[in-house]
Amino acid sequence: MRLHRLAFLLALPFTAAAQRPDPLHGFDAYAEQARKEWRVPGMAVVVVKDDSVVFMKGFGVRELGKPDSVGVHTRFGNMSTTKAFTAMLVAMLADSGLLRFDDPVAAYVPDLRLADPYVTRELTVRDLLTHRLGFPDPYYLWDNTTLGFDEIVRRLRLVPVASSFRSRFAYNNVGYGLAGTIAGRAGGTTWQTLLRRRILGPLGMTETAVDGAELAASGVTDVTAPHGIVRDTVRVLPASAAVIDPVAPAGSMFSTASDMGRWLRFLLDSARVNGRRLVSAERFAELFTAQQIVPPEEFYPTMRLTRPHVAAYGMGWFLEDYRGEFVAFHTGSIEGRSAIVGLIPDRRLGVAVFTNLDHAEVRHALMYTVFDRYLPAQARPHDWSAELRTLYRAIADSATQRRRDRDAKRVTGTRPSLPLDRYAGTYADSLFGIATVTRDGDHLTLQVGTQTGTLEHWQYDVFRVHWRDPFLGTDDVAFALDPDGVVGALRFVDAPNRYQRSR
Known part of the structure; x- marks a missing residue:
């Protein structure tokens, strides 16, 4: 009887170890579902x-x-x-x-x-x-x-x-x-x-x-x-x-x-x-x-x-x-x-x-x-995929609403101060480099670095850039006129880039 009890006690640690749950049990399926979500x-x-x-x-x-x-x-x-x-x-x-x-x-x-x-x-x-x-x-x-x-x-x-x-x-x-x-x-x-x-x-x-x-x-x-x-x-x-x-x-x-x-x-x-x-x-x-x-x-x-x-x-x-x-x-x-x-x-x-x-x-x-x-273990385990999707969706929705609110303030019915040809030219800055505006049919095109976009008139002398790389979305640029009525500068509204007309 004692021998049987001893054998049982000796087996306990090994049995417990064998039955200890794998911490990552089910993680494979969770990760795949999260990837899809x-x-x-x-x-x-x-x-x-x-x-x-x-x-x-x-x-x-x-x-x-x-x-x-x-x-x-x-x-x-x-x-x-x-x-x-x-x-x-x-x-x-x-x-x-x-x-x-x-x-x-x-x-x-x-x-x-x-x-x-x-x-x-x-x-x-x-x-x-x-x-x-x-x-x-x-x-x-x-x-x-x-x-x-x-x-x-x-x-x-x-x-x-x-x-x-x-x-x-x-x-x-x-x-x-x-x-x-x-x-x-x-x-x-x-x-x-x-x-x-x-x-x-x-x-x-x-x-x-x-x-x-x-x-x-x-x-x-x-x-x-x-x-x-x-x-x-x-x-x-x-x-x-x-x-x-x-x-x-x-x-x-x-x-x-x-x-x-x-x-x-x-x-x-x-x-x-x-x-x-x-x-x-x-x-x-x-x-x-x-x-x-x-x-x-x-x-x-x-x-x-x-x-x-x-x-x-x-x-x-x-x-x-x-x-x-x-x-x-x-x-x-x-x-x-x-x-x-x-x-x-x-x-x-x-x-x-x-x-x-x-x-x-x-x-x-x-x-x-x-x-x-x-x-x-926690009393209430987190579903981090679900919780973070809720968090980041709210952040994205807030950013979208801010953009909509700003766009709603657009002043409609305005026109550029000058004919489109007058905005075309090369704009330069020692820090930001070169920005080139060209006339392309009935619209303007902007090139900055390796990126090119089409300019849509937005309001007054502000234009919206629709980048050809769709992931970049849009940016707004504003032109400034010199006292003599010549376009003298270009700047990005929501980025630090500033350029002066060079030719």
């Missing part, structure tokens, strides 16, 4: 717990209207999740004594000039990595332009100051472009080569391309196409894979679920690969230490539901608390592609989500769902 053509998800990949799968198709399915080796855009790689490279170089976080930027980019000479002199690498330059991203210098990075840097002297130096968080892709350039120079090479040598190679991330140019040159065809919602319809977008290559360290990488599993394992093992540390514990921890508070208007709308006590930025990572746990995460989004990488380091839990739809917030929904699966 968010209208995402294709998606890939990888989850790492401790040192193991516990979930990895592709969903949907690479391009809408075509049968090619998404797999774990399908390339997606990392977009701004690239920033964590750039910050990691800087930490590695700091370990090697090749630079310091608090080195002045001017030591590596001596030609840099900003609007404020004090900021030019005092700006550090840390400032670049924490988005506290005193002005937001001058996206008009790299997005849909043909400018090289040297010219982008040259024009920074003309970017107006938006806040006092280091006083506010202001997301800045060009700042990360500078940080990566500095890392390359400190390492005696380029950011791209350094990334391959110091991170991708040691981690075995053989499926990852450092930028759009490398992806195109590789000849790889298992790549997702970018998609966006245009007039409530999901459409393939004409966006180039190299759109962010001018500021590559800010977001140019392309990777796969398989390779991102390796990145997650590396991060959750405190920057070790096969037991070998690639970054010191001190500098690794610094990347995940709050450097700059992020105000609510600069954080994600998800905070309305998750209600973090702290919202901050480290170096390459947004930081928050969720259900009593420290969370580090970063998203990436641009013209038809989106991603998220999220960590609960103390639980050694990480998740990466790739999609081929612009700003697909299914990424946040799946991240928080994975977190909940590994945290203590």
Whole structure:
């Protein structure tokens, strides 16, 4: 009898372990349903717990209207999740004594000039990595332009100051472009080569391309196409894979679920690969230490539901608390592609989500769902996909209503002050470049950078631009007449772009 009881007791732990529910039971079906609800053509998800990949799968198709399915080796855009790689490279170089976080930027980019000479002199690498330059991203210098990075840097002297130096968080892709350039120079090479040598190679991330140019040159065809919602319809977008290559360290990488599993394992093992540390514990921890508070208007709308006590930025990572746990995460989004990488380091839990739809917030929904699966059960479990769809639908509806309200104020029955031919010409600005207006039959056409649109008269000397890339929607531009009745300037109503008539 005692022997039977002993055998029963010895079997208990093993039986309990065998019956312990899988935290991700049913997650596969939930993720697929969420993908459909968010209208995402294709998606890939990888989850790492401790040192193991516990979930990895592709969903949907690479391009809408075509049968090619998404797999774990399908390339997606990392977009701004690239920033964590750039910050990691800087930490590695700091370990090697090749630079310091608090080195002045001017030591590596001596030609840099900003609007404020004090900021030019005092700006550090840390400032670049924490988005506290005193002005937001001058996206008009790299997005849909043909400018090289040297010219982008040259024009920074003309970017107006938006806040006092280091006083506010202001997301800045060009700042990360500078940080990566500095890392390359400190390492005696380029950011791209350094990334391959110091991170991708040691981690075995053989499926990852450092930028759009490398992806195109590789000849790889298992790549997702970018998609966006245009007039409530999901459409393939004409966006180039190299759109962010001018500021590559800010977001140019392309990777796969398989390779991102390796990145997650590396991060959750405190920057070790096969037991070998690639970054010191001190500098690794610094990347995940709050450097700059992020105000609510600069954080994600998800905070309305998750209600973090702290919202901050480290170096390459947004930081928050969720259900009593420290969370580090970063998203990436641009013209038809989106991603998220999220960590609960103390639980050694990480998740990466790739999609081929612009700003697909299914990424946040799946991240928080994975977190909940590994945290203590809640009395009322969240359906994050449903809750976030409600939140983002309300945000979109509010934006649509604001646009309608503004359009309703249009003054009808007005005419341009001059014949259309008189508005045609070249308009220029040292910061914004060239805007060209041409007469095309009975209407005007505007070209700015690589984008072209048709001008529709709106009211007085204001015209509405209908961009040929439908995802860009519309913009309003206003012409200004000089005292002599000649058109002297053009400006965008809701963007900073300003131009003076040059001919």
